[in-house]
Every structure is written in structure tokens, then in C-alpha cells.
Amino acid sequence: MTTSNLTRRKFLAAGSALGALSQLPGWTLAKEAMPRRRIPGTDESLPIIGLGSSKPVSQIADRGPGPITEVLRALVEGGGSVVDTWPRNPTNDAVLGEVINLPDLRDDLFVASKIDRTGREAGLEQFAETLQLYQRERIDLLQIFSLTDLDTHWKTLRQLKDDGKVRYIGVTVASESLYAELAAFVGREQPDFVQINYSITERAAESRMLPMLADRGIGVIINRPFMNGDYFARLGDRPLPGWTAEFDCESWAQFLLKYILPHPAVTCVLTETSNPSHMAENARAALGGMPDEAARERMREFINGV
Numbered sequence: 001m002t003t004s005n006l007t008r009r010k011f012l013a014a015g016s017a018l019g020a021l022s023q024l025p026g027w028t029l030a031k032e033a034m035p036r037r038r039i040p041g042t043d044e045s046l047p048i049i050g051l052g053s054s055k056p057v058s059q060i061a062d063r064g065p066g067p068i069t070e071v072l073r074a075l076v077e078g079g080g081s082v083v084d085t086w087p088r089n090p091t092n093d094a095v096l097g098e099v100i101n102l103p104d105l106r107d108d109l110f111v112a113s114k115i116d117r118t119g120r121e122a123g124l125e126q127f128a129e130t131l132q133l134y135q136r137e138r139i140d141l142l143q144i145f146s147l148t149d150l151d152t153h154w155k156t157l158r159q160l161k162d163d164g165k166v167r168y169i170g171v172t173v174a175s176e177s178l179y180a181e182l183a184a185f186v187g188r189e190q191p192d193f194v195q196i197n198y199s200i201t202e203r204a205a206e207s208r209m210l211p212m213l214a215d216r217g218i219g220v221i222i223n224r225p226f227m228n229g230d231y232f233a234r235l236g237d238r239p240l241p242g243w244t245a246e247f248d249c250e251s252w253a254q255f256l257l258k259y260i261l262p263h264p265a266v267t268c269v270l271t272e273t274s275n276p277s278h279m280a281e282n283a284r285a286a287l288g289g290m291p292d293e294a295a296r297e298r299m300r301e302f303i304n305g306v
């Protein structure tokens, strides 16, 4: 991804957003480009909303390339670029590789992948498959999935970074049960990124892990913002409280994202969706006002009562 491409994309995104969103209430918010956060220790920044692609990629076999293509277009049109994925099913992943290399997408995506197999050779093999399936010579971010075979793969990731095969390296967790192991790891190593679960309904990372990652100068990518959809099930058909308009909140999805985004440790939040209009709605959560600490407390109290 280059600066000139980013500038071109922002310009095009602003133009198309004005066209499409002028039909919607609150359209003036779309005049803003998506805010970005700096990757600690670098001059590079990332847009603050990204896509977790597991669901739309797993649906490729049944639904074809259409939904993942349109979701990625909605991400880019909304000013986003980060897509988190990793190879699991070669048939689906080969299609994903075609889609992320479409002319209107390929220069605008920051592609994050993972290793989830055990053993050095298996990890290297999975990375080689990633490059081949995604038609890339290098990957923006390579992560160790859920700390799998951590010490083995960490050596591999450091070597791949030294060799220029990956730009950034990191690890993921999606459960509090791995926080102790994660804390020990970031106490002795310096990953560029940690991906961790955090939401208004799953706040365990708030007290220790997020401050620790910020102190250590590590980029933070959030996963499971909607608890894989359980958040929406828990809310049912409750109406959005009127006071959420104070921070330009239009939906329950934005309520959740606007709770996460003000946290100073957070670099980017991955939202998973197979629905392009949900992707656009999630991207718009980055725009307009954000709750201050008093409003965040009110949001917590509200959700605790649900």
C-alpha cells in the first residue's frame, strides 16, 4: 500500500460517499475520511475499522465470490484497509486471493494472515501456501494464531520479517484464558501487534492487557467486538437510547464500536461480516463524535442491565 494510492483512495472514497450517503440521515458525517492510528514505533498508520474475513470467506463455496468482494469494496469505500484472514480451505482461499488482487482493491488492502499449525516445517509450509493463494510476495502482518506453538513460530516470524517476507509480526488471542501466557510473552519479546478480544460485553482486557500493550508500544488489533454475534442476540429488539445521538451513534453495532474506539491502546478494530451494508455501517462508526469517559461509563451501566 503506497501513500499515493492512499491519497487516491481517500479522494475517491470521499466522492462516492458523498453521492451514496447524501441519501441517508446524518450523511454529513461521511465528509470525514476514516480516522487512522499510528502503528507504534513507525511512521505508518492504519484506519481504525477493519474486516475479520472468516465468515464471508467460509461462505465462498456456497455463495461464490460476490459477498466477500462487496464487503471488501464497502470497507475500502468507507476508508478502511485492514483485512484479517488466514488460509484454511484452499478452494475458498484461492478465490479470496483472486478478490484481494482485483484492480480496485489490491493496492488498498493491509492483509493480515496467521499460522495455526504446530511445528516449524508446518508453519513455514502454511506461510508458503498463504503467499501462493493470496498471490503476494509478502504479507503486511503475520500472526501466530492463539499463541499456537508460540516459541517455535516466533523464531520463524522474526526470520520472515528479517527476510522481508512480512512487514509486521504478532500474535493473537481471543480468550481470557490465554492472557497470562500473552503477558509473559510480551514481557520478553516485542511483537509489532497483538490481536486480542475486547468489547463492552467482554471487558477483561481493559484492566491489565490493554494498558500493558500500550506501555510496551505494541499495536493492538481488537477481535470479537460483537462476540461473534452474541452481542446482537443479547440486545434483542431493544431501541437505541436517545442519549447515544450525543456521540453520533446510529445503531447497536456503532454503539459497541464507539465504546471500543476511544481506548488509547487500540490501533484497529476488526468487525466480521458477510453483509456489505453492515461493513459500511461499521466503517461509519469511526466518524463523528465519540463517547467521553462519563458516556462510556453510562454505556457500561446500560449493557450491564441488559
Ligand SMILES: NC(=O)c1ccc[n+]([C@@H]2O[C@H](COP(=O)([O-])OP(=O)(O)OC[C@H]3O[C@@H](n4cnc5c(N)ncnc54)[C@H](OP(=O)(O)O)[C@@H]3O)[C@@H](O)[C@H]2O)c1
Pocket: 051, 052, 053, 054, 055, 084, 085, 145, 146, 172, 173, 174, 195, 222, 223, 224, 225, 226, 227, 228, 229, 232, 253, 270, 271, 272, 273, 274, 275, 277, 278, 279, 281, 282
Ligand atoms: N484467535 C484468533 O485469532 C481470532 C479469534 C476470533 C476472531 N478473530 C478475528 O476477529 C474477527 C472478528 O471476530 P468474530 O469472528 O468473533 O466476529 P464479530 O465481529 O465479533 O461478530 C461477527 C458477527 O456480527 C455480525 N455483524 C457484524 N456487523 C454487524 C452489524 N453492523 N449489524 C448487525 N450484525 C453485524 C455478523 O453478521 P453479518 O454477517 O450478518 O453481518 C457476524 O455474525 C474474525 O473474523 C477474525 O478475523 C481472531
